[in-house]
Every structure is written in structure tokens, then in C-alpha cells.
Amino acid sequence: MDKEQNRHVYWNPYFGGFLLGLLIILTFYITGRGLGASGAMKSSVVTMVDATSHEYAKKSAFYSKFVEGDKNPMNNWIVFETIGILIGAFISGGLAGRIGWRTQHSPKITKRRRLIFALLGGVLFGVGSQIARGCTSGAALSGIAVLSTGGFITMLAIFGTGFLVAYFFRKNWI
Amino acid sequence: MGPLIPNDIIPFEWNSIIAIVIGIFFGFILEASGFSSSRKLAGVFYGYDFAVLKVFFTAALVSAIGILYLDYLGYLDMSMLYIHPTYLWGAIIGGAIMGIGFVAAGFCPGTSLCAVAIGKIDAIVYVFGIMIGIFIFSQLYGLLDPIHNGYFQGYVTLMDSLDFDPYWFIFLFTIAAVIIFAFSDLIRKRVKKVFY
Numbered sequence: 001m002d003k004e005q006n007r008h009v010y011w012n013p014y015f016g017g018f019l020l021g022l023l024i025i026l027t028f029y030i031t032g033r034g035l036g037a038s039g040a041m042k043s044s045v046v047t048m049v050d051a052t053s054h055e056y057a058k059k060s061a062f063y064s065k066f067v068e069g070d071k072n073p074m075n076n077w078i079v080f081e082t083i084g085i086l087i088g089a090f091i092s093g094g095l096a097g098r099i100g101w102r103t104q105h106s107p108k109i110t111k112r113r114r115l116i117f118a119l120l121g122g123v124l125f126g127v128g129s130q131i132a133r134g135c136t137s138g139a140a141l142s143g144i145a146v147l148s149t150g151g152f153i154t155m156l157a158i159f160g161t162g163f164l165v166a167y168f169f170r171k172n173w174i
Numbered sequence: 175m176g177p178l179i180p181n182d183i184i185p186f187e188w189n190s191i192i193a194i195v196i197g198i199f200f201g202f203i204l205e206a207s208g209f210s211s212s213r214k215l216a217g218v219f220y221g222y223d224f225a226v227l228k229v230f231f232t233a234a235l236v237s238a239i240g241i242l243y244l245d246y247l248g249y250l251d252m253s254m255l256y257i258h259p260t261y262l263w264g265a266i267i268g269g270a271i272m273g274i275g276f277v278a279a280g281f282c283p284g285t286s287l288c289a290v291a292i293g294k295i296d297a298i299v300y301v302f303g304i305m306i307g308i309f310i311f312s313q314l315y316g317l318l319d320p321i322h323n324g325y326f327q328g329y330v331t332l333m334d335s336l337d338f339d340p341y342w343f344i345f346l347f348t349i350a351a352v353i354i355f356a357f358s359d360l361i362r363k364r365v366k367k368v369f370y
Contacts, residue, residue, distance in 0.1 A: 011208070013228035013232070016206060016229045017236065018236055020229060021234070022236060022240070023196065023199050023203065024240075028250070029244065030177065031177060031179050031180075031196075033256040034258075037282075037283035041301065045308045049312070061315050061316065077190070077193045080197065081196055085198075086201060087198050088199060088203075088205070088291075089202065089289075089290075089291035090201075090292065091198070092205035092288075100293050106213065115296055117279060119299050121278035121280070122286075122303020122305075122306070122307060124274050124275030124279075125276070125282065125303070126303065127271055127311045128271030128273075129268065129283065129307075130268070130307075130308055130312075131267055131271065131311070132261075133264065134258060135284065136282040136283070136285075140230075140269075141237075145238050145241055146241060146258070146331065147238060147340060147343070149336075150261065150262075150265045153262065153265040154258075154272075156269070157265060157268070158272045158282075161273025161274060166220060172280075
């Protein structure tokens, strides 16, 4: 990968950030709520558990919240929005010629190591997003847009901890 | 006057279709900004790429300013918007766990979906990991309940918590962001380049 390939591949970050900000305003203006992402993964887990054992899901303190009565966990704003994310990213990646099966990792580490860390990071994010009731999109970004105290705290905790522990993961990235 | 759907100006039946359209724009913007690349995202923690910082804070400020302004002009009733609730220790502990996950994997859930859409295998594994994490949480739900449901402060904003004037706060936040952006460019010049 040479220098030229790295440059001008993506949008200017201020441009992207500005458009994202406008989109968040529009989202709140139309729907009264913000963006999100981890919520759709929660709905997927709830659906799988519910399909495996409806009895168990109804009894569980966590799952019962989402499967009471006729509630379908997949009939949810965030799930539809997530389908949109996949379509939108696919269009953008397609226009830029970035689509293809690959595992992206630093040349200094193996593919296996990358995948193990991706899985572990996912597990941590899954647990953390449930404890904090939202991830970087739902809690931090959409929270800050309406100046939610919890949104600011979550943002500071995510990035603060990230910087604190970055040293221990440096081999994976630099 | 907004918000349109809660005020029945747009019928509720449109909600799901609007969700897909908003999602398409969200996914497009994230992917076009380079957020489908874990190596680009992780750059913020090592100083070789500050795209996350710039996109995140620009978006946060633009949206916060815009929403305050629409509220001020009377186009949007801010009191009707969904305010992310504040559970103090849940936000801190959950955020800290997510922070470790972010550095370990180089993705957050939204960005990983963009990477899944363009075929990144590490992102597919990551999303699978998130689902395992949510399942683990559901099994530990009783144990984690005091953190998850405790220390509840309400659906509060910084103005409630700190007794701040929102307009001054946004003004100072904007200045801080500009300084941080300039500072991040200085750091990036001093850090060894990473190409990906």
C-alpha cells in the first residue's frame, strides 16, 4: 500500500461530520429520536433466543421485556434503520470500488490474531452497550445532540478508556 | 412544528420507511468517511489518523447547534425529543468496557455494520462477538442489575445536571473542539505514518 493510495480515498472528515450532523437533526426533527446501531443486534439476539425457546424467553427477566404479548422484537425502528445502514454503506463502498471479501489487519499481525481480537472486542462491546443502554451512535452521539448528561458521560468513558488501554493493544495497529 | 411523527404531522405508519431511508444516509456517510476501515478508526488512539475525532465532534456540534436553533426558532419542541437517560455508573462502566472493545477490535457497532456491508470478514466476526456479548449480558442480567438500573438520575441534560446555559455551553464546546482539531493535526504530523 503506497502513499498515494491512502490519500483522497475518503471524504474530508469535516464534510462527513457536517453531513452526519445534519442527518441527526433531520432524524430528531422527523422522528423525535436519534440514531442507533447496537439495538438491532439486541433485537437479533432476542429473536434467536425466542425462536429457540419461547418459554425461556418469557420467563427471563431480560428477554421478557421484548417478547411480551404479540411484540415482535424485529418490528423495531432501529432494525429498519440498520437495514438502511447496510444498504447505504454498500452503495458507498460500491461507488468507490471497496467491496470484496477481505480481512483487514496490520501487516505485523496474522489474520488469525486479527479475527480473535475482533471477536473479543465485539463481546466487550456487546456487554458494555447493554450496561450503558446504547453504543457510540445511540448513547454517545445521539445523546450529545440533545445534550444528554448520560450521552456525555458515555462518550468520555468510551474514548477515555480507549486512550488509557491503547498502549496494551499497540501491536495490533502500529 | 416538529418532531413530525410524535406530533402526527407525518402518520406513524411511515416510521419504518423513514427509518430505512435515514439508515441509508447514515450508512453512506459513515462508509464514505472511511469508517468501514478498522485501521482508520483505531488511528485516533495512536495519533496517525484523527478521522473519528473530527467526524464525531463535528457531527455532535452541528446536531446540537442545529437542534437548539430549531428549538429557539420554534420549529422543533426540544422537550418532546427522546433524551438518552442517565444511569451514572452504567454509563461509566458500560462506556469503559466499550472503550476496551473499541481498541481491541477497531470498530463500534455502527461502523462494523458498514464494514459488513462491503464484505470485511473481521467485521462479520465482530458483529457475531457483539451478539455473544449481549447474550452474556442477558445471562448475567440479575447480577448486573444494580449497575444497569441503579444510580438513575432521570432523562436529564447537562443544563439540568450542571445548571449551565445551553448556548454558552455550546459556544465553549465549539471553541474547545476547534482547538482539539488543530492540536490533533499537530500530533499527527509528529507521529509515524501508518498506511493501510
